[in-house]
Amino acid sequence: MGKTLAEKIFETHLKDEPFEGTKVLSLDRVLCHEITTPVAIADLEWRGKDRVFDKTKIKAVIDHVTPSKDSKTATQAKMLRDWARRHEIPDFFDIGHNGVCHAIFPEKGYIRPGFTAIMGDSHTCTHGAFGAFAAGVGTTDLEVGILKGVCAFREPTSIRVNLNGTLPSGVYSKDVILHVIGQLGVNGATDRVIEFRGPIVDAMSMDARMTLCNMAIEAGGTCGVCMPDMTTVEYLWPFIQDEFASKEAALADYSKWVSDVDASYDKVLDIDVSDLEPMVTFDYKPDCVKPVSEMAGTKVDQIYIGSCTNGRIEDLRQAAEVLKGKRCTDTVRGIVSPATPKIFQEALDEGIIKIFMDAGFCVTNPTCGACLGMSNGVLAEGEACAATTNRNFSGRMGKGGMVHLMSPSTAAATAITGVITDARTL
Amino acid sequence: MQKKFGGSAIFLDRSDINTDEIIPAKYLTEVTKEALTPYILEDLMLDGFDAKGEKLKNATVVVSRENFGCGSSREHAPWVFEVNDVHTIIAESYARIFRQNMFNCGMLAIELPKADIDQLIALQQQGDVTVSVDLDGQAVTAKAGSEEKQFSFNITQFDKALVEAGGWVEFADARY
Numbered sequence: 159m160g161k162t163l164a165e166k167i168f169e170t171h172l173k174d175e176p177f178e179g180t181k182v183l184s185l186d187r188v189l190c191h192e193i194t195t196p197v198a199i200a201d202l203e204w205r206g207k208d209r210v211f212d213k214t215k216i217k218a219v220i221d222h223v224t225p226s227k228d229s230k231t232a233t234q235a236k237m238l239r240d241w242a243r244r245h246e247i248p249d250f251f252d253i254g255h256n257g258v259c260h261a262i263f264p265e266k267g268y269i270r271p272g273f274t275a276i277m278g279d280s281h282t283c284t285h286g287a288f289g290a291f292a293a294g295v296g297t298t299d300l301e302v303g304i305l306k307g308v309c310a311f312r313e314p315t316s317i318r319v320n321l322n323g324t325l326p327s328g329v330y331s332k333d334v335i336l337h338v339i340g341q342l343g344v345n346g347a348t349d350r351v352i353e354f355r356g357p358i359v360d361a362m363s364m365d366a367r368m369t370l371c372n373m374a375i376e377a378g379g380t381c382g383v384c385m386p387d388m389t390t391v392e393y394l395w396p397f398i399q400d401e402f403a404s405k406e407a408a409l410a411d412y413s414k415w416v417s418d419v420d421a422s423y424d425k426v427l428d429i430d431v432s433d434l435e436p437m438v439t440f441d442y443k444p445d446c447v448k449p450v451s452e453m454a455g456t457k458v459d460q461i462y463i464g465s466c467t468n469g470r471i472e473d474l475r476q477a478a479e480v481l482k483g484k485r486c487t488d489t490v491r492g493i494v495s496p497a498t499p500k501i502f503q504e505a506l507d508e509g510i511i512k513i514f515m516d517a518g519f520c521v522t523n524p525t526c527g528a529c530l531g532m533s534n535g536v537l538a539e540g541e542a543c544a545a546t547t548n549r550n551f552s553g554r555m556g557k558g559g560m561v562h563l564m565s566p567s568t569a570a571a572t573a574i575t576g577v578i579t580d581a582r583t584l
Numbered sequence: 585m586q587k588k589f590g591g592s593a594i595f596l597d598r599s600d601i602n603t604d605e606i607i608p609a610k611y612l613t614e615v616t617k618e619a620l621t622p623y624i625l626e627d628l629m630l631d632g633f634d635a636k637g638e639k640l641k642n643a644t645v646v647v648s649r650e651n652f653g654c655g656s657s658r659e660h661a662p663w664v665f666e667v668n669d670v671h672t673i674i675a676e677s678y679a680r681i682f683r684q685n686m687f688n689c690g691m692l693a694i695e696l697p698k699a700d701i702d703q704l705i706a707l708q709q710q711g712d713v714t715v716s717v718d719l720d721g722q723a724v725t726a727k728a729g730s731e732e733k734q735f736s737f738n739i740t741q742f743d744k745a746l747v748e749a750g751g752w753v754e755f756a757d758a759r760y
Contacts, residue, residue, distance in 0.1 A: 176759065177741035194658065196615050201753070223613070230613035237615065280657040280681060296659035296685035302756045310742065310752070344600055345651035349680050378654065380680055442629070443600060530609040530656075551604040551655060553627040 160418025162316045163383055164351040167291040167415065171274050173308055182310045187268060187275035187292075188303040190218040191259050193532075194278030196237035198301035210245045211307035217268055218242050219251040221259050222526045223533040231533075257498030257524035260284040260466035264368065265498055267397025271386035271412040276300065276309050281466050281548060282381075283374040287367035288394070289386035289415050291351070294375060314380045315424040316351045316417075317342070321358035323432035328582040330476060331366035332468055332546065332565035334358065334429075335373045336437035340447035341427060348378035350424055353417060358431055359384055364393040365472040372467045373548050376444040386412040436580055439563040442552040450568055450580040459541040461492045461573040462555075463566050464522075465529040468546035469497030471504050473566040477546075478505075478513040480570035480581045485517050487576040492519035493535050495527045517573065531555040544572040585750045587690050589672045589717040591644030593726070595705050598630050601648055602655035603682065605629065607664045609656070617663040624664045640668075645715045647704055648675040652693075653682025662686045672717060674724065676701050687743040688752040692717065694724060700735045707733060719747065 161169070167183075174182040188211075195218070202208045210216055218238060226232035235252075242250035251262060260281050263269060271289035276282065278300040285292035295309060303309050319338055338352075352374045359367065367384045374382030384390075391398075391408045402408040435449035440456075463469070463477050474496060486492040494514050496502040502524060505511045514521055528535025529547040537543055537559030546569050550561040562578060571581035605628045607620060614620055625635045634640070646665065652675040653661055662685045665673070673686065674694045686693040694717070696704070707713050710728035717724055724735045739747075749755040 174760070177745065179740060180742035182760075193612050197617075197659070200615065205753070205757075207757070228613070230615075234613060234615060278657055278659075280655065282657075294657040294681055296657055296662070296681060296688060298659060298685065298688035298752050302752055305753075306756055306760045308756065308760055310756075312740070344654060345677065345679070348651070348677070378651065378679055530604075532609045532612065549604075549655065551602050552629050553608055554604055557608070557627065 159422060160420035162353065162417040162421040163289060163385065163415050164291055164314060164316055164381070165421070167272055167274060168313050170272070179312060180310055181313050182308050183274050185276060185303055185307050185309055186215060186273040188216045188300070188307070189259060189263055189275060189277035189282065190216065190238065190300070191222060191279060192220045192234045192238040193222045194297050194300060196234050198297045198304060199237055199241045201301055202305060207305055210247070210304055213245055213247045215307065216247050216304065217249045217263055218247055219256050219259050219262055221256055224256055224525050225253060227533050255499060258466045258469055258526055260368070260372065261470055261497035261501065264288065265500055267394055270394065271390060272415045276303050280375045281372055283379060284368050284372040284466055286374065286381040286383035287364060287371040288390055289383060289412065291381055293380050312349060314349050314351045316353050317347055317425045317427065318353045318355055318423045319427045319429065321354065321356040321429055321431055323358070323430040325358055325431050326434065328567060329431070329434050329436055330565045330567060331362060331369040333434060333437045334431055335370045336439065336447045336563060337434055338429065339373060339377045339445050341429070342377040344376065344443050344445045345378040347374065350379055352377065352379045352382045354382060354384050360387065363472060364389060365470040368470070369467055373444070376548060385416045436565055436568045438568060438578055439550045442550055444548070444550055444563060450578065453562070453578045454580060456562065456578040457542065457576065458544045458562065458572055458578065459490060460535065460537060460543040461486070461490055461569050462528045462535055462543055462545040462547065463569050464495030464497060464527055465547040466497065467548040468566050469495055469501070471501045473546065474501065474505050474510050477566040477570035478510040480567055480584065481517045481573065482513050484574050486519065486573045489576040490573055492517065492573045493522060493528060494519050495522045496524055498524050528555055544569045544578060586748055587671045589692050589719070590715045592642050593645040593647050593713040593715050594639055594643035595708060596628070596630060596633070596646060596648040597705055598648070599650040600654055601628065601652055603653055603658050603661040604655055606653065606661040607658065612658060612660055617667050620660055620664040621667045624668050644669050645672045645674065646670055647701065648673070649701065650676045652678050654679035657681045659685045659689070662689050662691060666691060672715065674704070687746040690747055690749070690751040692747060694737045696724070696735055696737055703733055707731060719744065
């Protein structure tokens, strides 16, 4: 019997099996941000164990509320900053260099095929796009990860989602994943890895693959994964060129992680995307999805383009293509948050920031921002937002607010009209 | 040290109760567990539920439906239960991260089949429900008025070891 990518990673990283069914894995990356890490730091200090297992494997960023908005968030940032300095963690990103964790860490080449990674953040599943096993964990798991470099899991089974057909023009990776979540349901992948396969994924960029994997958790998935291929190698090449003689050699090595053809799956979903429409959520659960045509005309008050789901350069290009030469209608507030300084710079160089500003958007610094209603862009009661984010829970972007999840293209079209709009109809 | 389990139950009869409902993100700026205490279940969407009511205040057991604790990885969700003395949750199923966070904190996330949860919820008609937990016997006993019902549950050896050790930090520190 063959093995899935996840099974191969579990096998090679198994450090201990204290009880049948419990796999303690060694970790290649422990990722940290300022919201879930400070309590772990404080607890380690209180226990007299303020140590790190390997400072080169720990990466830290201040991203959720930055620049700090008040004394409490300033304290959280300070706790992470002081800790990173105290332990001489080389890869720590603060004001001027910081960005959304699940955008900046891949961008720096920290995630490689076959790696294990944890973070105190549910969207850590994003990093599976590189053929890694990356899982969101709580602060206690993070704390043990920081101290010991291990994490315990029930070994997940895998669900294989074959994405076939041809993706219609104007339909994107975000629409695909919303559709998949609609099919699986919000707990359809609990304790499972979602393996995204097929020609649609093969043709996707790393940015698009990260959007897919990012939302695996919205179906309850432990991680979303894509198979490493030449697209993965090309993306990572600036960081791995000293390790391999050629790209082909890198690909040959990374291919060992690809799921075997005779691997077994819990479930296989075959989806032909050829007739897929742009998708939009309604209500307060991410599996409440409808084609945009059924949601068209729904009034919104705010547009938010950004987040670890859709704040990357391709997402901004997608929105700018729709917005070019047009303006936000007077009844909406447009906010765009490029996810990292590099993305911001690229968007400046490509004239994308100017397109957004000419359209009347407020361009913020790279941050998690409005997505979870912790800092900027909070909704008032009764307001609705067209958002490229990942979660539409009640109160997510502010008490009494409604979030409609959609692609950057649909969000941009909605900015122009003030009501949910299919960009292809403009 | 092992925590105390069981006690007075409150019923949250809905599936997919998420971590944003349990503790909204705006309170994640707190850096101590205790500071979270007043905000428990503040944004819960459930008819007739009062987050500031006596019922919740007196409860040490929460009973709910499917996919409890879905969404964010924030351990603030188990913590807000912990600081409100709710150390036992009984539900049909859990989101993975929330379930692990509960056991990592040395608390109990007990899974019972739908039919058992139906019976537990129906028991409310007899009056206030008190739950006792026998961890070694893997059984939950619920009493209301003169009626008593017993349900058996499964717990993995690892999760039980975490509960007995008082949490994952204690377990891992002793072993790795």
